Structures are given as structure tokens and as C-alpha cells.
Amino acid sequence: MSSPEPLEERAPEGPKTPPAKDSMTPRIGVFVCHCGSNIAGTVDVSKVREAAEKVPGVVVAKENKYTCSDLGQEEIIKAVKENDVNRVVVAACSPRMHEPTFRSCIQEAGLNPYMLQMVNVREQCSWVHSKEKDRATEKAVDLVRMGIAKAEKLVPLEAREVPVEQSSLVIGGGVAGIQAALDLAQMGFKVFVVESEPSIGGRMAQLDKTFPTGDCAICILAPKMVELARHPNITLLSYSEVEDVSGFIGNYSVKVRRKARYVVEDKCVGCGVCADACPVKVDNKFDMGFGKRKAIYVPFPQAVPLKYTIDKDNCIHFKTGKCKACLKACANEAIDHEMEDEMVELKVGTIICATGFDIYVPMKRGVYKYWEYQNVITGLELERLLNASGPTGGHLIRPSDGESPKRVAFIQCVGSRNKKIGNDYCSRVCCMYSMKNAQIIKEHEPDTEIAVYYNDIRAFGKGFEELYHRVREEYGIEFIRGRPAKLSEDSETNSITIRAEETLLNKITEREFDLIVLSTGLQPSEGSKRIGKILSLSLSPDGFFQEAHPKLRPVDTAVDGIYLAGCAQGPKDIPDSVAQAKAAAASAASIMAGKKVKIEPLTASINEELCIGCGLCVEMCPYGAPEIVETDNGTKAKVVEALCHGCGTCVAACPQKAITANQFTDEQIASEIVSALGGMEGTNGKARKPAKKAEEA
Amino acid sequence: MGEVEKTFISGLREKLVEDRVIDESQLEPDFAKEIVKHGGKDVMTCLQCGNCTGVCPISLKIDYKTRSIIKFCQFGLKKFTLETRWVCATCYRCYEHCPADINPAEVMIALRHIAIKEGVIPPFIKMAASNLLKYGQSVKPDPEIERVRRELELVDMPSRDKEYAKVVREINLLVRSTGYDKLIGIESEVKT
Numbered sequence: 001m002s003s004p005e006p007l008e009e010r011a012p013e014g015p016k017t018p019p020a021k022d023s024m025t026p027r028i029g030v031f032v033c034h035c036g037s038n039i040a041g042t043v044d045v046s047k048v049r050e051a052a053e054k055v056p057g058v059v060v061a062k063e064n065k066y067t068c069s070d071l072g073q074e075e076i077i078k079a080v081k082e083n084d085v086n087r088v089v090v091a092a093c094s095p096r097m098h099e100p101t102f103r104s105c106i107q108e109a110g111l112n113p114y115m116l117q118m119v120n121v122r123e124q125c126s127w128v129h130s131k132e133k134d135r136a137t138e139k140a141v142d143l144v145r146m147g148i149a150k151a152e153k154l155v156p157l158e159a160r161e162v163p164v165e166q167s168s169l170v171i172g173g174g175v176a177g178i179q180a181a182l183d184l185a186q187m188g189f190k191v192f193v194v195e196s197e198p199s200i201g202g203r204m205a206q207l208d209k210t211f212p213t214g215d216c217a218i219c220i221l222a223p224k225m226v227e228l229a230r231h232p233n234i235t236l237l238s239y240s241e242v243e244d245v246s247g248f249i250g251n252y253s254v255k256v257r258r259k260a261r262y263v264v265e266d267k268c269v270g271c272g273v274c275a276d277a278c279p280v281k282v283d284n285k286f287d288m289g290f291g292k293r294k295a296i297y298v299p300f301p302q303a304v305p306l307k308y309t310i311d312k313d314n315c316i317h318f319k320t321g322k323c324k325a326c327l328k329a330c331a332n333e334a335i336d337h338e339m340e341d342e343m344v345e346l347k348v349g350t351i352i353c354a355t356g357f358d359i360y361v362p363m364k365r366g367v368y369k370y371w372e373y374q375n376v377i378t379g380l381e382l383e384r385l386l387n388a389s390g391p392t393g394g395h396l397i398r399p400s401d402g403e404s405p406k407r408v409a410f411i412q413c414v415g416s417r418n419k420k421i422g423n424d425y426c427s428r429v430c431c432m433y434s435m436k437n438a439q440i441i442k443e444h445e446p447d448t449e450i451a452v453y454y455n456d457i458r459a460f461g462k463g464f465e466e467l468y469h470r471v472r473e474e475y476g477i478e479f480i481r482g483r484p485a486k487l488s489e490d491s492e493t494n495s496i497t498i499r500a501e502e503t504l505l506n507k508i509t510e511r512e513f514d515l516i517v518l519s520t521g522l523q524p525s526e527g528s529k530r531i532g533k534i535l536s537l538s539l540s541p542d543g544f545f546q547e548a549h550p551k552l553r554p555v556d557t558a559v560d561g562i563y564l565a566g567c568a569q570g571p572k573d574i575p576d577s578v579a580q581a582k583a584a585a586a587s588a589a590s591i592m593a594g595k596k597v598k599i600e601p602l603t604a605s606i607n608e609e610l611c612i613g614c615g616l617c618v619e620m621c622p623y624g625a626p627e628i629v630e631t632d633n634g635t636k637a638k639v640v641e642a643l644c645h646g647c648g649t650c651v652a653a654c655p656q657k658a659i660t661a662n663q664f665t666d667e668q669i670a671s672e673i674v675s676a677l678g679g680m681e682g683t684n685g686k687a688r689k690p691a692k693k694a695e696e697a
Numbered sequence: 698m699g700e701v702e703k704t705f706i707s708g709l710r711e712k713l714v715e716d717r718v719i720d721e722s723q724l725e726p727d728f729a730k731e732i733v734k735h736g737g738k739d740v741m742t743c744l745q746c747g748n749c750t751g752v753c754p755i756s757l758k759i760d761y762k763t764r765s766i767i768k769f770c771q772f773g774l775k776k777f778t779l780e781t782r783w784v785c786a787t788c789y790r791c792y793e794h795c796p797a798d799i800n801p802a803e804v805m806i807a808l809r810h811i812a813i814k815e816g817v818i819p820p821f822i823k824m825a826a827s828n829l830l831k832y833g834q835s836v837k838p839d840p841e842i843e844r845v846r847r848e849l850e851l852v853d854m855p856s857r858d859k860e861y862a863k864v865v866r867e868i869n870l871l872v873r874s875t876g877y878d879k880l881i882g883i884e885s886e887v888k889t
Contacts, residue, residue, distance in 0.1 A: 485751020501747030
């Protein structure tokens, strides 16, 4: 981790409120929440309040129906002011839920926000002990006593602020990345877009038309691609890879490798003379291997940037050194075979991860014979065959003989909803893209007979059900409910017979087709695994990136300042990807527009006198927060607070006990333990049970 | 109501039968759990895709649809599932192809366990069991088969061996002590 911006020195403790008030003898206010019947249904809240009242140091104890409500908060403020309370214990739900709420509440009452102790009597008590009401109440009392014991030892803390870099990095130049970048640029932030392919556009650029409206994909995408390339606030780094990211929210530094494309971008005008001259022909990856391209190429005619790239693996010059046909052909002297990869360093405040998806590749020896029968193709291959700028100019053919197929079958759920291969999820787009493609085939060749072998049809989006209706009503597409069991090829005609149970008929059927299209699902892209490691993002069970909260923080990640957009987070159609991209851009902007970001003070701090600079903490920290610095007093460890998550690993590891975790100090934890064991240390020695033993121990 | 014939207004004659409605009285609650208890996987996760029927070598030939049996199990229609389940050859092809990772073959085995416990025992099972007691093998020794074996220079069936009587006695003992005889209803045939 590189050194971040220097932080403000630690402010003296508790400057916002009169210091005298916080450091006075503990005057504790306890507020026990009913949470409707969530807590009160199991725990006898009044008993808990009564028990809390009796604990020395507690000056006021109250119960509320909903402590988090306006009314509940007002009551806290009132009680704090009336009783001169300087520490607050709230016994309610998980601190993840409402700790911030109550912090700002007691701040309003004039206390330091960190003089709050949450006691979780919902998730950790009432919800898990709903069948043992008496014992649940007993446990709640114990938990509250522990909370009170810790509250006595609380010290005021101050949140720190760090400046936020006014720029953003967008990883991935598909439709989600493009939209996020455009939105941020429009708001006035600098945006760097890193795309690993020679052109932006992503998967959407490969599609023919889009469901359910039938808009031409590239026709609606290309203007956005061009706008992105021309936007003064956007720097496009195509054919580049993110190599390393370090830093923290507001202050990320990013290393990007600009792969050598052997064509000088500034000089290339995209005329294509070099490609005409190039003698090498290889399969075009963009056309899913159906068409051919040269070793010097642009992936598709509408590519942005329209700059040629030399495919090093197939170029004769790089293999034998004998060919320089492109060099001779180029009038602008744009070609440079000596070009090398270049490293670029960027400073950004936020990152949007839009690394997209890969198409599921059918198994080598699978039932659907994708690798054995020529006339079995995938959905994306069909898109290229239907595309007017595709290898066949939009004319659908059978790969085996180039004839146009008269009978076409779609097989749904290939690589989705399948526990055997570990893809349990629904890919969400296959039902609709198959219907859309079936419609296009019918429009080209009205005589074609089309059947869709499906399991469940998911037509949940806007206009989807209408498309489902239209393809049956107008185009007579047949829907067969059953998962094909066996495909067999006629060796002469290369037509394929599908055996399947038509489950609604309860009969096994066999039908012959000329072309089989496997509606392959979506899966996390290879590149996104690498990026996930670099950004330390966690994955959900399906392998896509995990959002911070499935409902309330759907575009955030667990790492502050990093957001998700598009299929990197899970399978999505184009409108959803664009919507999420806009949400991610807005979230990133909300951080950057604030200019400064607050860093939680619940971090580790190092006592320099005790520290011997052994560096064990540096080794142990999963976030790279501590670093070794030379000071006047010798080699010492120092914690970069913005990186610290307050996990406590270094605290436990430090052989000198030189590290303290704020709000989880040894003293605070010990007081909780003593209280749990029955002793009430610090409360005039009064004890619930014989406490001496505990204290002696 | 018995089967009666009724003439409709148009003169069309149609057989009227009892209401063909499956009501709750015919459903067995928690049948899926019972199957799990007898070693089958949870049938409730079945997607009803029909892949199992399509690959089943038995389903092709006779009116037996793996998927619909699983559907009966999901629904709790126990009485529909107890009689014809012996045709499954437990070749496990359905398991190989099942995207929901259920094992229909083992569900069939669980259904057999349940059927036997309920006393729904087909005659050939009883026959096989009494053969086991008599000859130490579920198939009755057949002189014709033994002739063919000799012709093909295969070793004799173990049941030809004099020593084998000891094994048969042990099998009888096992059958008695495990209660298998009572379950199948062949107590009278056991010799110990």
C-alpha cells in the first residue's frame, strides 16, 4: 500500500462537547426498546429496565415501543438533558442497524457520538430464544449489565475527515461502464475508463437487436460510445488492464498497464489500409469464430477508439520477423513493432467496477453435443449470424452446409439453473433473447418452423410478457415444456433429432431440426476474478460480486468508495445494467461532491513508547493499514487510520501490547467480562451474586 | 355414484363417472419428508423439467414417467406411487442428467421401502424372497440355465455345491433375526 494523503493529527479528545461533561463520573442513561413485538414479544422489557435502574451509575432507565422512531429519539435527548446523562446505553437491535442513528441522536443531545453503547437484545437474544421467554429475559438483563459496565469506560472519539480526489475510475467499457462514465463526466468529475479489449462496447456491441422492443443494439450503443470518446472529462484507456489498486476511499492510486497495440493511437486514423495489406487471416473472436479478420484489426466497424491493433500471437512479424506489410502500407507511419507495454498511474477518489460477464461455454462431452455437432450453436453465436454487420451479413445459415435452416429449436437453461454444474441461478436474459431471436428469424424467413424447449418462462420485465404473447400470436412460435434428454445427428443431412418429454402432455417426443440454438446463460467473467482480488471484493455464492446489502445498498460493496455496475454484480438485461450504472455513478458522485469523507475513529492506535517496531502488525493486517516509520525515537509502527477497519488483529498480535483498538480497549472488554461473571467492578463493588471470586480470578 | 350413461340435449351420449377431482383426503401430508426418511433426496426441489423421463430406458417402452412420479410425490399422492415402482431398473441415468441434483432412482428405492412397509408387496418379490430362503439366491435354479453354463464352460452355480447348504442355513438365520421374513410375509418358510 502506498502512503496516503497525510491525515490531520489526532485532535484532542472530545472537543465538540464540553470535555468536563464527558469525563465526569459516569451518569448513564439506559433505553430499552420493545421493537414492537420483536423484542417485547419474548423479553420482559419492564424487568430489564427495572434491573438496569438498580445498577449503580445509572441515573435514568426508560423503555420505548420503537426507540429508533422520532418519538424514541426525542425521549433520549430529553432524558440526557434533564438528568445530565453523559453515557448512553441503547438495548435494541444490532449496531449494524441503528448505531449511526443513535450516535447522531446523542450528538444532538450534546454528547460525543461515541459515548454510546449498543446492546443487541434482538438478533442476539429475543429472535434466537423466542421459545424460552424467562431465560431470554435473564440473558437480556445480563447483556444490558455488560453494556452498562462498558459504557462506564467509554472515552470520547472524533471522526476524522480526509479530502476526496475529484475523479473516478471505471473498470470495464461495456454498456454499464459507458453509462456510469458518461453520467460522472456530465456531473463534472474526471473519469478514467479502463477496457481490456481494443474497443469499448462490451457484449452489447455483439448483439443484433435488443428485447423486447427490437432496437438495433449497436445503433443505440454506438452514439454513447462516441460520446464517451469525445467527452472532455473522460480519458479512455482501451486495450489496458488494471494491475494494482491501493489506498482508500477518496484516495485510491491505480496502476494501469497499457498493453502495446503496436499502432500509435495518435497517428492511426482507422483507414484500414494496413488490414488490407496484412496477409494473415484468423478467426474473429468478436464474431464468435464465424468470420475472419486480419492480424492487424479493429474488432468491429463501429469500434471506439477506431484504432487498429496488432494481434501479436498471429502476426508473422512477431513469429518470424519476415513481414512488415502493414508498416509499408500505412501512410501515417502509425505502426511501431517495437512498442512496449506502458504503465500509467492514476489518482482517483472512487472506483466503479463494471467488469461484465462471460457466456457459459457448454461442456466438452455434454448432452447437447455443442462440440460434436456443427449445427448446435449458442445464443451469442446466433446473434452474430443474425447481425447485419456479422459474418453472413445477417443471413441465417446452418454451419454444416451454409443452407438456411427450415426448422430451428431453442434449448433453454443451458448453464443456468443447474446444480450439477454449480450454476444454480437463473441468468435472467435467455428466455427473452430466445424469443427475440425467434422473432427475427421469422421476420427473415417466415416459413421457418421454430420450437422453444423451455422449463419455465421468465417474462418478468416491462414489455416482456407482451413479447411472449406476440411471438406466439404473430409468429406461431411453439413452446414445448421439457428439457431435452438426447440429441442425435443424422449423418447424411446433419439434421438433429431432439428427444424430450413434453411434460404437459406426459409423453416422450422426438422431433427433427436443422439448427439447434443453446440458450447459454451468463457467468462471472474471467477478468472479473482478477479485478476482484485487486479490489478485495467479496463474491456471492453464485460467483458474481457481492453487493453491500441486497436491498438497501445494491450498488455499494463492502469496500468504501467502490461500486458495482452491470453484470459484474449478477446477470442483468440492458435496462437493468444501465439503471445500476446510473445508480453507481450517483453513489460515487455523492462521495466526491462532498469533497471530504469522514473516517470512523474505531481504529487501532499505537502507543509509541511501547512499540518496538517489530513489524508484526504490518504482517498480520489484512488491509495494509500499519506501516513502519522512522521517528526521532527509533523505528515505530504507525496506523494509517483511513485504511484501518478496526478488526483488532494487530491488537491481538502485538507482543508489546502497544496497540489499542478504540472503543474495544482491553479495559472496556474486561469490564464487560467481569460484569458477565457476576461482579460489577467499578460500581462500588455491588454485586448480583457473590462477586469476590470473579474479582479475585 | 356409479357409472351411468346420460343423453345430452343434442343426443350425444357420454359416460358420467365420479368426480375426477383430487381432494385433500387423497393427499398424504409430509410425504416428501417420508421419502427423505427412507433415503431419497428432497423431491420438493424438482423443477419438473422432464429430463429424467427423456433419458429413462423404461419410460420409452411402458406407461411410466419418472417425472410424473416425482410430481405425485411432491403433491403427496402416495397411493399413486406405491404400485408400479418396481419397473425402475435403477440405472441412475436420471440422476446423471438431473439439473436439480435430485436422484430419482433413489427416490424409487425409497418408494419401494415405503410400499413394503405399507404391505403393498408384489407377488414376484415374495417369490424372490422365498427362493432366497430355499436356494440361497433370489432366482430359482433352472436345469436349462445350468446346461447352458456347462456348454459355455462356466463354473457351476454355487448352489450346486454340497457345502452351500450351510450358507443357506445362515441366510435363513439372518432373515429371521432381521425380521425380513415378517416384513415380506414368509415367516412360515424360514427353516432354522
